[in-house]
Amino acid sequence: FPFSTLMRINRWRRSNHLPNAIRTPDRLGDYLVALRNDFVTANSSCRRGLNLSGELSAYEKETRVLLKLASTGRVVDILLRFGRVVESYMEVLGIEMTEEIRQWRGQLDLERRERVELFRDILNDEQRLIEAMGDETQQMELFTLLKYGLTHYEKFLIPEELDVISDVYDRVVSYSDFMLVGDPPSWFLSPSDLVCDQGGIYYLDAVRVSKCETGDILRDRGGDHQSWEDEEEACLRQATVWADLNHPHVAKMLGACHIGKEPFVVHEPAEPLISNRANSQSWEPLLGWALGLQYLHERELGYKNFDDNRLLARHHVTASGVLSGLGLVPVKRRVSASLQRGVSNMFNMRDLAATLPQNHDDAHVHGLHVPTWSVPNDIFAFGLAIYNTRRWVSMYSDEEAQVLPPERPQFLNAHEWDLVERMCARNPQMRASMWYVVHQLRSLVKEAEQEDLSEASAQATYIPPEDIDDFIVPTMNEKVAKAMPRLERKCQEIQGSSEAMLQHVVDRLSGVYAQLQTRENVRDAITVMEGFVGVLDLFYEMLTRRDLGKEQSSTSVVASFCASRAAAQNVAIFHHEIDRLLTLTELGHASSSAPTHPTLADIREDSTDSIDMTPDTQDIHDWQIKWNKLRREQLRAFQACLKSTEELLQQLSDPKDRLEAQMLLQFELHKRRSSYPNSVLDAMTQALKVLGTVGGGAERVPSWFIPPYEVVLGKFIAQGGFGAVYYGKWFDTDVVVKILKPQTPVKSTGKNPSPPTSNSGTSEEDTMALFRREADHWFMLNHQNVVHLYGACHVGTPFFVCEPAKSISLNSHVESLARARPGYKFEERGADPSDIMRCLLLAGIGLKYLHERGIVHCDLKGNNFMVGTDGKTIKLGDFGMSVLKRSGKGRHTAHANVGAVPWKAPEYLKGEDPTVMSDVYGFGMCILELFSGKFPWAGTLEVAVKFHVTKRKILPPRPKKLTNFQWSLIEHMCCYEANKRISLDAVVDMLHTFRFWK
Template identity: 75%
Template sequence: MSYVIKRGWAFYWGTSEWSAQDIIEACEIADRLGLVRPAFDQPQYHILERSSVELEYEILYKKYGYGLTTWSPLAFGILTGKYSKGIPEGSRLSMSSYMNYVADGFEVKVAKADKLTAIAKEIGCTLAQLAIACNRPQKVIKTPDRLGDYLVALRNDFILQHSVCRRGLNLSSQLNAYESETRVLLKLAATGRVVNILLRFGRVVESYMEVMELEKTAEVTQWREQLSSERQERVLRFQQIISDEQRLLEAMGDDTQQMELLTLLKHDMTMYHSILAPEELDVMSDVYDEVVRHSEFVLVGKPPSWFLSPHDLLCENGSYYLDAVRVSKCTTGEVLQTGSGDPTSWEEEEEACLRQATVWADLNHPHVAKMLGACHIGKEPFVVHEPAEPLVSNRASAQSWEPLLGWALGLQYLHERELGYKNFDDSRLLARHHVTASGVLSGLGLVPVKRQTSASLRRGVSNTFSMVALAAEDGNDDENQHELHTPTWSVPSDIFAFGLAIYNTRQWVSIASISSSDNKAPVDLSVSLNPEDDPAEEHEAYKPPDNIDDFIVPKMNVKVVKAMPHLQQKYKETPGTNGTMLQHVIGRLAGLRAQLQSRENIKEATTVMEGFVGVLDMLYDQLRRRDLGKEQSSSSVVASFCASRAAAQKVAIFHHEIDRLLTLADLRDVSASAPTHVALADIHEGSSESIDIACDTQDAILDTRDIHDWQLKWSKARREQLRSFQTCLKDTEELKRQLSDPKTRLEAQMLLQFELHKRRSSYPNSVLKAMSLALSVLDTVGGSSEVVPSWFIPPYEVVLGKHIAQGGFGDVYYGKWFDTEVVVKILKSQASATSSSKGGSPPTSCSGSNEEDAMELFRREADHWFMLNHQNVVHLYGACHVGTPFFVCEPAKSTSLNSHVKELACARPGYNYEEKGGDPADIMRCLVLAGIGLKYLHERGIVHCDLKGNNFMVGTDGKTIKLGDFGMSVLKRSGKGRHTAHAIAGAVPWKAPEYLKGDDPTVMSDVYGFGMCILELISGTFPWAGLPEAAVKFHVTKRKALPPRSKKLNDLQWNLIQHMCCYEPSERISLDAVVDMLHTFRFE
């Protein structure tokens, strides 16, 4: 057995029903010969057979820490009472092979069981429940390290006595990963996580008893002392392992396990330092040092911010859960697979996961699956992302065209970031929802277009392992940025692979049916391979106008003949070079319109004409759109030049659409002045007065290739922009004069940094060098410029749409970012917010300082919000903290929970909302999801401080509840302006007493506010409805009162609200308990 264990084929070996003396002899022989001694025995143990476990083995527990794997707690069924009247036919004991185990003294055991039945009836349980309960409290029945034994027993007893709570207090699922871990030192590395779970669970049990108005038993009041005792015993056990060098070496494992152990130890000590006892920290540090001494591995820095412990991910019934929310998991080993099939080392797999996770974590787009974390250690490194699966695995959506736009937008975003796929196949195409099949791209397998020389893991004599350096983004050293490798991918190859992947997913069902070996009727390919065809002949055929001028432009609601003059007039309002670019678009559209006057000799005439109308629609949108950059009316010349890049790219899109129509119609561009064409990439810094031509003009002919001649004019106009920009940047004295205002200078520095490092492929090297020079000059004026935050979005990349709402601190709009629907939240300056609010205090001399404090708080808020990845929290795509601050977040249905519950009830056939109110099942489901989102924030140290019913939004799927609007409350918590903000913040009925009195909000303030939200949703009315805010403040802060109880609240619900909304924050129950009870009461 020792040989088997040392080879890694087993972890332990044990005995089965040996006597204590035999076990002692075996352990002594093993110690004398340097072998692995037995670790446990498997005895029969129940209320009728206790001597070995409780008496004989006591010396083994003390001397060797011997373990037990007891069996037959019901004595082969005797303790169920079914044998009291004899042995039923077909039972186990009717077979001689089983009867041999109990033949000795069978009748005596049955007689004892009959006597115990009477005792069980007396205390109100079954004989089997009594037998199990008698086993549980025994001190000798314990887990190997005993941690959590007492609370598990306490939980089981509580559920036994109060079956109404059987769906809650689920401790086992949280401890499953820990309990199933067989490597003893990895269990030590999970100490902080498990202790945190147990401490929180103990408080939840106490909260249940308070809300249910149960008297706390002695067992309940002792749980803290018992847990402390378990922790102390556990420390002693690990100290024994450390003192036994051979045992310690065996427990360390191989190189992979040692690196995993070091990482998890460091992670646990960092994450849970505040709750670990000094002796626990000491023993963990000692193990860490011993592993380093034997392995010579050294971890430099702490694990990356995205790091997950393998125990953080729960697996239930084949599904994965993180923070109580379902997620998707993918392994990163495939990025190392090669055609040769050569095995990869653990170092290569670890490095691959680190690099993949670092690239993926920095991506932030609605159509790129959001990475939630990763684990780069262990035998199978993995990444966790939002729930999304390959579309080909979802037959219901495999033929849907819904995801196509999402995939295309996601791929466009990746190309903007100079990223592409090493191998683009169907597995990169994911669907977010089964119902809507929202298309998202996987972040696995991405590689940069341009990258610095990639340094592999440097493992020298000391095997120093720097996770910080390896996981860091590429530096901002402009000189090093030009030392590039040959690109490992190209945009055309990505697009080609994307097309093939689309073809594979679109035709999957059809091809599968065609190739089926079943004897079915042959498939008509003309139908199978054209999913857009409508075979329904009975529908009335669409009859388009014969003349292009008679088509209606939908968004303008006029015919083409009237739309064209209007657009020609509208573009003239666009100043500068961008207006010149749009003039060329109008000219090309006029030329195309002239050719479409007659349908003769035009291929696909109807399709082309409809496409032409679509381009007019797009142009009309462009001319009337409200770019956020324009809305902010920045006076900075730098901001204007930076915005011109995005504007020029938008103009190019129109030209490409016109190209597509000309190609489809087999027409040439009559607006072209010369038969030449040029590629977009051919704007070189080496040519100051002319543009390089991509092909010899003498070889060009007047055919459909001439449609690309627009690029000559576009490139010339863009070059003029860049030349002016470069001149402006080189005139450093004038630049410093124009940017003398600190706020404007900060905006210019941030935009230049963004364009230089995030959009550098759009500029020639000469302009990039001018940007770097300008930044250096500006740094000497106002200090070094900050690094561009990963969440930064420049205002000119955001387009405002319909206004949604307005508040004292900002405005909310629908908008678009990268052609994707978003919500934009624009914050007003503190002075504007104060002056526009009712009852606000007048501005003070500190208003400038307050605004600086507010902007610093805004940045911290963006840092925190951007790191949040939870389906019950509104997702932040990005923000801008210079100029006029704004947030860009996912679209969600801006409605109150009450309105959502009403909508669900009215949609249910036969349900009378006016009579019954909201459906209790809908109400409790919404509250559980809302509580999970709030709990997620609190676990990350974030206080919302502005909870009310309409701050919980509904996701685009119509089901998911999302907590939002904490971004808009930034200014309410800004330093010296806090008390003023209290007066104007509103939502007083939901505010905790300490917050109304001017104290800083805490997580317990949120618990109070959430209690008011529960009252609001169940009762259907606002807390303190009908009372003015001054009266509410008086009742809450002076009289320490709660709103009147609604008749719709049952006793449990009202008790829950009372304990959530105690006047003293220290007396309120935890949010863990609230969420658990909401889940429990949901089924009652």
């Protein structure tokens, strides 16, 4: 057949059976397609699974012959895995293996060799080859995909396939004069990696994702026609910037494709909020956007256009607002930055190439005609976006306003209108800061929650006290009359550079308290007093909370100064809240002005860029003057410390303290530079150069690094041999913090090196190096069925910061799902098998994702399957923790005594390094646990478990409630010999196939 007739030959029709399999021109997979038809015809219960057509759909839809060649490795991998899955089905279901099934490997090998000859014919026909290359866009796409296929799938290719792919690559290079330098970016996706179903929904790694094209960015910036080079470059730049972003309220980028006619980016499932008006009434999405924008401003990034495609909400969780990473522009300072997060004066907008490593040709950039953008401009645009969103939600109008109306509209109350007005003030210097915006949006969310609570308990009558002294401060459990002196004493106990700032807050609170005691000239006194109590509550919580920065053992002066930046910003939050109280009470003239940015007095980048410049006090509140003065004193001392190089080196003579100082200085210099004037930034740069001359130079700060002073510890969750787990806050977002105990490094006892997993190590590798490698691996993972790592810290006391999950076991979760169904029989209890199968399927998909990236979990058990905060998603967790569990063990027990023994594979218990098949065994024990409702080997001592598993080579007793299929699946997953266990691909496919099978 001519190659172009491939699409007209349908090998998927039900009449295609062995031995008369339909032969397509491409040949690849013809035998397995017919074999699949034979199998599902004979076993109709398996029809839901074995979805080979779905996995090959992108390949079969491709009409360009050379792109099909580039996909050879990927398709061969799919076919090899599929053949093994069919074999596993027959083993688990007890079906006799036929000769036709035994032949599939040989038939696939024959098809591959015949296919090579097809491409040899094309290579020998110059005209066909030139036609197959396509235009320049297609040639660049072909280059990239050929190299990508070789990089990722070389191990699946036979020598003949490798030769023909290399020959095609060389011929195309010779013809086009193009040459690729280096490998594709780490985030690169082949177009065939993305699967689109009939409903237009995209999937990546078996989970739903969102896709957006980057060509719109260029069109938004002008020009009707863009060359393919422009579109490719735009996608590269956008994806490079987006991939480096890491915040709970910035949509996580999962990959991108910068080649082809329509370059695109793939991110976590999220859609514009406007796609669901009914579920977008809450202020929570807007708070999420504000938190994300605050983070972007820290990275000196912003938007020029807050259109609907930038303001997203997570799929099925509309309360979780996230920002798109597309359309970001750099905001570069023309004058020095202020001292407050996310605030600056006018910025230069550099060419985005400056965001790629490392282009600092300032003379060239300044020679270009480049437009400027600023954070105040961004705040103005965001204020309009808030206004238009609330107008749309209220069904007031679907049209977007470009300016605010002169009077407050009906769909905004006074508090809401005040916020929007302050954000959209005509004078950029008078606009509210992102701090203030975040704080006010949070208060609006709380007000809405309180209104809902009031409606729910409308029958309960609350009579507030008439005297401010009689109000109760909840966290202190005391009346205000006793709480105020206690707050003052607590503040006096705090030592350090923040003491004066905190005392200033107490002084202002005392002044408001005195006026509230008299209630003279106080409007709406009850509301103001309740607000005052709320401020006291939050302030006491801040004074008593556990900041990781305070708990680190380091006494480094550099660490203290770096932490003072975050502390100063936290103090300013309370000043803003006091300002809001003053506005409500009309007690002072300070409230008449907008809550402007507390800045370092507009320090200019001229010949006298100095911390000591006299501030312009016009329109700046009294507290801002004092806050600026105290912050300048901190920075002056910090700068002096950094410039005293001999004293600095003496203070940091300990290598651990020096490493900590280098990490923190690099972090503040590159990630929080908008909070410092240029003179301090220069001092940081010089100090890093000096510190880099000692001890072999300085390592770069990892992309996942989070300094301890940006993490707040909350409620204690659990304690283990590896450390402790807490709820916490990072960027005002709920997280889980896992603090690790110091451990002693251990040598690996396995004969073979383990894959890059959470239990790997070498005799030369100390614990912290191992911890850092674990953080590298975990941070690169992006999958909705794997707990996401926001960041970690490897200096001082190491810790992980990851996404939270519901505090409910998986057993309790599936039982609660069953109870919610009509007709549930409480006397029988237990969960519905279909719910268990669904949860196991999602966990299996997450585990499969890890294995495809060479990562072994090696600590599987039921309580490591976590329920997402949406109550639907199941996430695989704790694979990043076992590194520290193992690191403190002795040589002969490094594997055998780690984690929960009843779930461990026999080879692991015998001291061998874990493999993916060890995880298959552990997953089988998890299936046993969930279906039986009990731990494997329940009631048996660990020493006896080891004996039964490693010596007697037996499984736990079969629970009565397990079906024959469930028990057979477990048996084949938990064979004593690892090479006899079925693959995880087969397990996941069967969990999907038999989810509703009774």
